[in-house]
Amino acid sequence: MAGAVTSTEHDLNMADLLAANIGDDRDPYGRYEVARGEAAVQRVNHLGADVVMVYSYEHASTVLRDQERFSARINGKWMRPLLGRTILEMDEREHFVHRRLIGHAFRPSIVGKWEDGLIRPTVVGLLDKIATQGHAEMVREFTWQMPVRVFASILGVPSVDYARWQQWAIDLERAAIDRPRGKTASEEVRRYFEAVVAARRQAPSDDLISDLVAAEIEGERLPDDVLHGFLRLLVPAGAATTYRLMGNLMLALLSDPPQLEAVRADRSLVPEAVEEALRWEAPVQFAVRECLVDTCLGDVDIPAGAAVTACLGAANRDPRRFPDPDRYDVRRTDKQHLTHMAFGDGVHRCLGEHLARLEATVALNMILDRFDSLELDPDGFDPHVQGYAFRSPNAVPIRFEAA
Numbered sequence: 001m002a003g004a005v006t007s008t009e010h011d012l013n014m015a016d017l018l019a020a021n022i023g024d025d026r027d028p029y030g031r032y033e034v035a036r037g038e039a040a041v042q043r044v045n046h047l048g049a050d051v052v053m054v055y056s057y058e059h060a061s062t063v064l065r066d067q068e069r070f071s072a073r074i075n076g077k078w079m080r081p082l083l084g085r086t087i088l089e090m091d092e093r094e095h096f097v098h099r100r101l102i103g104h105a106f107r108p109s110i111v112g113k114w115e116d117g118l119i120r121p122t123v124v125g126l127l128d129k130i131a132t133q134g135h136a137e138m139v140r141e142f143t144w145q146m147p148v149r150v151f152a153s154i155l156g157v158p159s160v161d162y163a164r165w166q167q168w169a170i171d172l173e174r175a176a177i178d179r180p181r182g183k184t185a186s187e188e189v190r191r192y193f194e195a196v197v198a199a200r201r202q203a204p205s206d207d208l209i210s211d212l213v214a215a216e217i218e219g220e221r222l223p224d225d226v227l228h229g230f231l232r233l234l235v236p237a238g239a240a241t242t243y244r245l246m247g248n249l250m251l252a253l254l255s256d257p258p259q260l261e262a263v264r265a266d267r268s269l270v271p272e273a274v275e276e277a278l279r280w281e282a283p284v285q286f287a288v289r290e291c292l293v294d295t296c297l298g299d300v301d302i303p304a305g306a307a308v309t310a311c312l313g314a315a316n317r318d319p320r321r322f323p324d325p326d327r328y329d330v331r332r333t334d335k336q337h338l339t340h341m342a343f344g345d346g347v348h349r350c351l352g353e354h355l356a357r358l359e360a361t362v363a364l365n366m367i368l369d370r371f372d373s374l375e376l377d378p379d380g381f382d383p384h385v386q387g388y389a390f391r392s393p394n395a396v397p398i399r400f401e402a403a
Contacts, residue, residue, distance in 0.1 A: 014140060018394055020173035020240075021387025022047075028285075028388065029326060032314035041298030047176075047389070051307040052291075052300060057318040057341070059298050060310035063289050065346035067091060072348055074290035074307060082175055082186050084229035088348065095347060101222050102230060103351055105211040111354050118153045119359055122146055123366050131370060131402045135377055138396035143246040144239075147359055151238035155231075156196070156207030165235065172236040176389070186232055193231045197224075242356045244283035244392035245274070245342075249360060250367075251383055251393045252277050252328045254376045259330050264368045273330045274360045278316075279340035280328045281391050285313040287344055312341045313391065371400035 032055055035042060040056035054060045063070050076089030087098050126145055130136040144166075152165045168185045175182025196209055204210040212227060222230070253260040253273060263269045291306045302308060317325040322336055343350035350356075367374070376383060380397020 014394075016170050016174060017139075017144065018386070018392075019177060020170070021390045021392060022177065023388040024386045024394070025388045026384050026386055028313060029317050032311060032317060036314060036318065039298065039300070041300040043300070046286075046309055049307060051288075051309045052297070052302050054297070054308065054310045055314040055318075056298070057315040057321040060287075060312065060315040060341060061345050062297065063308050063310045064287060064341070064344060064348065067347065069292055069295050070289035070308060071292050072289060074288055079233075080229075082172070082179075082182055083232045084190075085225050086229040086233045087226070088233070097217075097220050098222065098226055099347070099351070100217050101215045101220060102212065104215050104217065105208055106351050106355070108354065110211070111358060114150070114154060114355070115358060115362060118150055119362050120366070122149045122153065123363050127366060127370050134401070135397070135399040137380070138250055138398055139243075139247055139393055140395075142363075143250065143396065144243045146246065146363060147239040147242035147356075150242075150359060151234065154208045154238075155234070156200075156205055156209055169236045169239055172232075173240055173390075189232050189235055190228060193228055197227065197231075238352065240390070241283045241343075241350070241352070242359050244281075244390060245278060245356055245360050246363060247393040247396055248281040248283065248385055248391065249274060249277035249364065250396050250398075251385060252280060253330075254374070254396065254398065256328065257375065259328070260374065263330060263364075267365060267368075269330050270361055270364050271357070272332070273364065274357055275340065276328055276330055276332065276337050277360075278342035279322065279337045280316070281385055282312045282316050282340070282342040283391055284342070284344075285387075285389055285391060286311055287348075310341075312344070316340045316342065370403050371398075372403050374398060374400045 035053075036055040040059050041052060041054050044051060044053045046053060054063055071091050072095070073089050073091060076085070079086060079088060087095055087102065090098060123146060126142050130141055136142065148166050148169060149162060152162055157165055168189050171178075171181050171185035172189070193209075197213060200207075200210045200213050204214060209231070212222060212230070215222060253263060259273075263273050287310045289308050289310070291302045291304055291308055293304050295302050297308075316322070319325050321339070323334065343353040343356075375398065377397035377399040381395055383393055383395045383397060385391055385393050
């Protein structure tokens, strides 16, 4: 469970972690704006494949919501060999049934219990270690460590396995650029969870795996292949979005001291700061669908079988949806920022979004409680958000006075 941080957990290879973002792309949004101005829907070469790219909020929402024309099954072409069958590739009734079963384990009454029992103790343990230093590099020492430890605890992973879990998450994140390493990690995770699932069936515990094993709705249970596929998916997905969200949130506020102090003074702005960070720097930049029928979108004819990529980062900066979209602003009054697509849209919207929000909200409040005179360390190394497929800071160096 949550507790003190061991030195092993700090032996983090930052190059490996950041490599999953695919490139040191500091600002893709100018390109997105130009592309959207030319045509909201275009045929492009994306990561070596010919796809239809969607840059506007309106059309991205259509692609992600219209199940009659656009299918998630294309995700199985690259995910299934790595992770097995997951709900990310399912459509219609199959997706509906399995999402209900999995979603039952993420219901608000369960997530709420995790705040006091897991999230707060984890944050306290990490901040206690940092507080004596007066400075820290928050990606290495907090934003990556916190969600990995929280989600491992939620699954009932013992603390002695945290370092191994952390490396598996990194290797699976990097599978797009190092497939053999990702496959090796996936096989190790499969064997690990097979043993855990077997143990939970014999002796259920108070953890997420036990809930998933026991989940039953109208006589339906999760098939073993879907259960194991989902558990393997959770290794990177359970931590990656939150780690990127936390890094982007902290760097946004630290780069704008008046907004940071406004949030410190008025904690009702913390949820707004979190949502605006999700809109402003979507941790995941793309969502892919397969066109099911010959159709037309934004004056572009799309044949059945074509890959269609919704650019979430571009949609979240579409000025027709979000006024002054390139500005990070915790005091937006139109509330349109609450409709961002950082967690996707439609029936495949991220199941873990409420947990990610809760972790970020709790962590930011506790950081502001513990650290006065919080600022970017001017001696730190060039902090900036980077990445093409995923977006997160290379570093968040801070200095502070312990409260």
